[in-house]
Each structure stands twice: as structure tokens, then as C-alpha cells.
Amino acid sequence: MRLKFIFLFLAGFTVFAQQTQKPLVESTNGMVVSTHPAASEIGLQILQKGGNAIDAAVAVNFALAVSHPAAGNIGGGGFLVYRTAKGKAYTLDYREKAPLKASRDMYLDSAGNVIPGKSLIGIFSAGVPGTVNGMVEMHRKFGRLSWSEVVQPAVDLAANGLELTEKEARGLNRNRADFIKENPGKSYLISSDGQEFAKGQILKQPDLAQTLARIAQSKNKGFYAGPTADMIVEEMRKQNGLITHKDLRKYRAVWRKPLVSNYKQYRIIGMPPPSSGGVALAQLMKMMEPFPLSRWGVTSDSTLQVMIEAERRVYADRASWLGDPDFVKVPVAELMDSSYVTTRLQSMDFAKATPSADIKAGVFAGYESPETTHYSIVDKEGNAVSITTTLNNSYGSKVFVGGAGFLLNDEMDDFSSKPGVPNVFGLVGSKANEIQPEKRMLSSMTPTIIESNGKLKMVVGTPGGSTIITSVFQVVLNTLEMGMNMQQAVEYPRFHHQWLPDATRFEANRLSNDQLNRLGSKGYVFTPSGGIGLVEGILILPNGRLQGGADSRGDDTVKAY
Numbered sequence: 001m002r003l004k005f006i007f008l009f010l011a012g013f014t015v016f017a018q019q020t021q022k023p024l025v026e027s028t029n030g031m032v033v034s035t036h037p038a039a040s041e042i043g044l045q046i047l048q049k050g051g052n053a054i055d056a057a058v059a060v061n062f063a064l065a066v067s068h069p070a071a072g073n074i075g076g077g078g079f080l081v082y083r084t085a086k087g088k089a090y091t092l093d094y095r096e097k098a099p100l101k102a103s104r105d106m107y108l109d110s111a112g113n114v115i116p117g118k119s120l121i122g123i124f125s126a127g128v129p130g131t132v133n134g135m136v137e138m139h140r141k142f143g144r145l146s147w148s149e150v151v152q153p154a155v156d157l158a159a160n161g162l163e164l165t166e167k168e169a170r171g172l173n174r175n176r177a178d179f180i181k182e183n184p185g186k187s188y189l190i191s192s193d194g195q196e197f198a199k200g201q202i203l204k205q206p207d208l209a210q211t212l213a214r215i216a217q218s219k220n221k222g223f224y225a226g227p228t229a230d231m232i233v234e235e236m237r238k239q240n241g242l243i244t245h246k247d248l249r250k251y252r253a254v255w256r257k258p259l260v261s262n263y264k265q266y267r268i269i270g271m272p273p274p275s276s277g278g279v280a281l282a283q284l285m286k287m288m289e290p291f292p293l294s295r296w297g298v299t300s301d302s303t304l305q306v307m308i309e310a311e312r313r314v315y316a317d318r319a320s321w322l323g324d325p326d327f328v329k330v331p332v333a334e335l336m337d338s339s340y341v342t343t344r345l346q347s348m349d350f351a352k353a354t355p356s357a358d359i360k361a362g363v364f365a366g367y368e369s370p371e372t373t374h375y376s377i378v379d380k381e382g383n384a385v386s387i388t389t390t391l392n393n394s395y396g397s398k399v400f401v402g403g404a405g406f407l408l409n410d411e412m413d414d415f416s417s418k419p420g421v422p423n424v425f426g427l428v429g430s431k432a433n434e435i436q437p438e439k440r441m442l443s444s445m446t447p448t449i450i451e452s453n454g455k456l457k458m459v460v461g462t463p464g465g466s467t468i469i470t471s472v473f474q475v476v477l478n479t480l481e482m483g484m485n486m487q488q489a490v491e492y493p494r495f496h497h498q499w500l501p502d503a504t505r506f507e508a509n510r511l512s513n514d515q516l517n518r519l520g521s522k523g524y525v526f527t528p529s530g531g532i533g534l535v536e537g538i539l540i541l542p543n544g545r546l547q548g549g550a551d552s553r554g555d556d557t558v559k560a561y
Contacts, residue, residue, distance in 0.1 A: 022491070022550050025548040025560055026547050028545055028546065029047075029380040029560070030047040030053075030379045031378050033375060033550050033559075034373075034375035034536060034557065035064070035375070035556050036067040036165070037165075037557040037559075038162050039067050039068065040375075040558065045059075046145065046150060047379055047561070050144070053378060054142040054385060055143050055150050056379065059153055063153060065406065066212075067162050067168075068555075069189060073389060073390070073391050074215070076131055076390050077095045077409070078095070078387060078389030079093055079095065080092040081448060082384070083383070083451075085381045091269075091270075092256070093253060093254045093275075094133055094135075094253035095411075096127030099127070099437065100437045101437070102435050102436070102437050104436065107435075121410060123239035123397065125412045127412050130253055133224065147219060148216050148217070158206070159205075159209035161204035162203060163200055164197055164201045164202075169197040169199050173196045173197055175398065178398040179395075183399060185402070211223075211404045211406060214226065228404050229245060234403075254326075259282065261336060263285040263286065263289065268282060270448050271445065273324065273332065273442070277388075277448075279317075279318075280318055283310075283336065283341050287341055288310065298478065305519070307474070307477075307495075308524065309354055312354065312356055312497050316499045319500075322432060323433040324439045328432045353519075355502060356501075371390070371391060371393055372463030372465065374386075374536050376461060378456070378459060385459070388446065388461045391408075391411070392410045392411045392413060396408055397409060414441035416434055416442075419434070445468055458537065459538040460537040461536060462475075462551075463533065464533040464534065467494075467496045467532045470532075474492075475490055475535050479537075485547060485549075486538065486549030489535075489539075490550070490551045491549075491551065493509045494506075494532040495507070503525040503526065504524060504525065505526075505528075505529035505532065506527070506528065506529060507531065534553050536549070
């Protein structure tokens with residue numbers, strides 16, 4: 001047994017020294033990590049101009065709406081976790097909302113069955129966008145530069161054009177048929193000569209540039225009123241969608257109380273519901289406290305087992321209890337209570353897997369069961385931003401607003417169309433997340449900021465649908481417990497379990513064949529997977545230097561000075 005332990009420990013240790021696909025970047029003055037080099041560069045320019053982390057965040061968001069249309073957006077929504085240099089924490093919810101005309105059974109047929117694809121693609125899948133209002137609100141409260149200064153770079157990027165990366169060209173080509181089908185009479189993001197897009201090709205988006213210019217000039221009124229709002233409503237009228245002028249006028253982002261939890265000497269600042277990420281990450285980290293993960297090592301069977309079993313139980317709670325707190329009573333305190341969380345793994349047996357069928361959500365007195373992108377920023381003063389924003393699936397609903405040039409989200413699929421029926425990510429939900437007018441749909445987004453002994457330690461988050469929570473969980477452990485630097489932590493192969501279906505997805509090189517056989521004999525089911533998540537992280541070293549991690553699974557880029 002001792003020899004086996006030494007082997008596993010050394011096998012885990014080798015990852016600390018391995019070459020990463022992207023260079024490790026460190027700096028002292030400021031850092032931006034986003035999923036596209038053009039957006040990261042714009043964020044850096046704002047910091048160098050004297051802007052703070054919020055100014056850079058707004059600039060990056062609008063730049064991503066131009067450079068990363070698969071998820072960067074003005075037609076979706078997201079969450080902000082913000083920590084000032086003095087240690088004060090804030091969270092802003094600008095998640096999309098169900099339109100006023102939405103109803104509980106809107107995606108069911110006459111027999112009460114879910115209509116395949118109706119909540120996933122097309123005009124009927126779109127929720128009321130929150131991104132623009134969220135950007136305006138965070139800038140109003142914390143921005144330093146003028147509004148036009150932080151939006152104008154995105155206007156210029158859309159008007160002058162940007163060079164397509166290989167990944168973006170491939171994504172546009174892959175979605176060409178859907179763009180044509182869902183946008184009769186429009187030609188957005190479709191090559192004018194009928195040929196496929198190629199890496200290095202210049203893409204100009206003049207209609208989007210004009211929309212962004214209206215936002216730069218008039219803030220909320222440049223989107224939720226005036227010509228842009230008229231275009232959104234006209235698109236709804238032509239395709240029988242639900243969003244009205246009243247929906248747009250009524251939308252408001254909401255400042256919510258940050259969700260704070262502890263793991264050993266670390267303080268974790270997360271997003272409360274309607275994000276499930278903050279609660280879930282807090283539960284996962286608390287479940288890990290009794291186990292000597294750093295001694296076991298990142299590759300050990302024991303480490304994998306406790307993490308998989310914790311993920312299984314947390315997603316069971318997520319399915320039953322979490323939803324929009326403005327509509328349902330969410331037992332956040334009970335779910336995060338130490339005495340409850342520590343009991344969740346008592347049924348675990350290292351000799352065999354716990355079947356998901358045997359795992360139920362917790363029971364609490366007084367309650368009834370009821371393509372995303374991320375960026376992390378730290379400025380030279382130490383203000384920190386963690387933002388995850390989304391259209392849901394890659395390129396959202398695939399529907400462009402005619403004349404305005406931007407894509408609408410397909411976030412309505414994040415509701416529970418019918419209790420117990422999985423959404424596109426395989427997640428099941430309950431009455432807590434059923435569709436209601438003006439309700440915010442449940443999310444897995446997990447923007448996170450971590451402190452150590454009162455000082456800023458890490459800013460991290462990722463896209464990835466249902467895998468967001470587990471990706472953040474594993475990257476955090478990679479740094480705090482396994483000793484990896486930020487770049488190694490975000491590149492290290494990941495795995496994912498979400499209660500149902502009862503299987504663990506894993507990336508290449510994460511599990512050896514011997515390990516698969518050993519754990520398989522205990523009843524664990526493993527399924528090979530493509531890339532899981534696109535983590536963007538910033539680690540603050542003991543000497544105060546910033547260390548960036550940009551995921552090699554995508555175009556993610558660190559920019560610093």
C-alpha cells in the first residue's frame with residue numbers, strides 16, 4: 001500500500017512541472033483574462049488608460065459581443081462578482097427573464113410532453129436580455145472613465161472589423177445552416193461569397209456597430225428603448241416571439257447579497273441564486289475539508305472518488321431546491337450549513353460507487369420542493385472582477401435581430417420545461433425552476449473570488465453549461481491543494497458528474513486505463529468527453545504579483561502590464 005501511495009503521489013506531482021500549451025503570464029499592474037485576444041487587449045488598454053476593473057469589464061463585455069458571438073453578447077445576460085481593493089464584496093444579477101407572455105407549459109404539447117427543440121432554437125427560446133442594463137448598472141456604481149470611453153472600442157471593432165481566429169471561423173461555418181434557417185432575409189455572420197470563413201479573414205459587422213453606438217450614446221435607452229428596442233419587437237412580431245416593449249422597459253438588474261463561505265483559511269465569494277454556482281461550490285469545498293487531498297495527490301483514486309461523490313450529491317440538491325429567489329423560497333443557509341454538508345458524504349463507501357438512484361436531495365423543514373463565456377480582471381489597485389455571461393447554447397437561439405445585428409439568447413431552456421425532464425445539458429429541475437412571467441431562470445454560472453487571510457487570492461470562472469460548477473471546483477483545488485500555478489491549473493484535464501445521468505465524463509489524459517478499470521470495478525461509469533470548460537483565472541502570489549491562466553481549450557488570452 002505504501003508503494004502504491006508513493007507512485008500515485010509522484011504521478012500527481014509531475015503535473016506541476018509539465019509544459020503548458022500557453023505561457024505562464026505574470027504582472028504587477030493589472031491583468032485581463034478573457035476568451036478572445038481582441039477583447040483581452042481592449043480590456044488592457046482601458047486599464048492602461050487609467051480605468052479600473054469595472055471599466056475594463058464593461059469594455060471587455062462589449063468587445064466580446066463583437067469578437068465572440070457564440071457567447072459574448074448584448075442579447076443575453078450574466079452575473080458579476082466584484083471585490084474592491086479594500087475588501088468589500090458586491091454581486092450583480094443581470095440574468096435574462098421570462099417574457100410577460102411566458103407560461104409554465106409553453107413548451108409542452110397537448111399530451112403534456114416536452115416539444116423537442118422548442119426551448120432551444122428559434123425566436124420562442126429567447127428570454128428578455130439583461131446584459132446592457134447590467135453593464136450600465138455596474139458602471140454607474142463603480143466606473144471611473146466615461147461610459148462612451150469604455151464602449152467605443154467595441155463600436156470601432158465592429159465597424160473596422162476583426163481578424164477571425166481558427167476557432168471562431170470554425171464555429172461560424174458549423175452554424176451556417178441554422179443561421180440561414182432561423183433568419184430569412186438576413187445574412188449576418190454568413191460569408192457574402194458563399195464560401196466558408198477562414199482563419200485570418202476580416203469580419204465587419206456594420207449593423208452591430210450602429211447598435212453599439214446607440215448604447216454608447218444613450219446607455220439603457222440605446223437598447224431598451226428607441227430604434228434598437230423597435231427592432232427587437234419587430235423581430236418578435238415577424239416570427240411570433242414573446243418579448244414586447246413592456247418587457248424591455250421593465251427589465252432591471254438586481255444587486256444581491258454576496259454568498260460567502262469558508263474553506264480552511266480561505267474565504268470564497270460567490271454568486272447567490274438564481275445562480276446555482278455559489279451554493280454548489282460552497283457545498284463542494286466544504287465536503288472536501290476532512291480529506292487530505294494534497295497528500296493523496298491529483299491523480300489518486302481516492303481524490304477522484306470523493307470529488308465525484310460530492311459532485312453527485314450537490315447536483316441532486318441543485319435539481320430540487322434552486323431557482324429565482326424573487327419567486328421561490330430557496331434554502332440557501334440550510335444547503336450551506338456545515339452540519340448538513342458534512343453529512344452528505346457519510347453514505348460514501350470507498351469500496352463502491354454510490355448509485356445516483358440512491359441519492360436524494362436534502363429535506364428541510366418549512367420548505368416545499370419546488371455557450372457561455374467568462375472573464376477575470378484585476379486592476380493595479382487590487383479591485384477584482386469575475387463575470388460570467390451567456391447566450392446559453394453556442395450562438396444562443398441562432399436568431400439575429402434584423403437591422404441591429406446581434407443574436408438573441410436561448411435561455412428559456414434553462415427553466416424546467418417539465419419537472420424531471422432534462423434540458424439540453426442533461427440537468428433536471430423541479431417546480432422551483434418552472435417558467436413564470438418575469439422570472440429569472442436557474443443558472444450554473446459560477447463567477448468566484450477567493451481571499452486568503454483577508455487578502456485577494458484568486459479570481460476565476462468558466463463557461464460550460466452544467467460543467468461550469470465542477471470546472472471551477474477542480475481548478476480551485478488544483479491551485480489551493482495541488483500546488484499548481486494558474487496556467488497549469490486551468491489546463492489540467494477535467495472530469496464531470498452531475499447526478500443524472502449517472503456517469504462521469506472525462507477529458508483525454510485525465511484517467512489512465514488502469515484507473516478506469518479499478519474504478520469501473522467499483523461501479524463507476526465513465527464516458528470520454530471533449531473539452532470541459534474554458535477557465536479564465538488570476539492567482540495573486542504572496543509577493544503581490546498577478547499570475548494569469550488562459551485555457552488552451554479555446555482562444556483564451558491573458559493580457560497584462
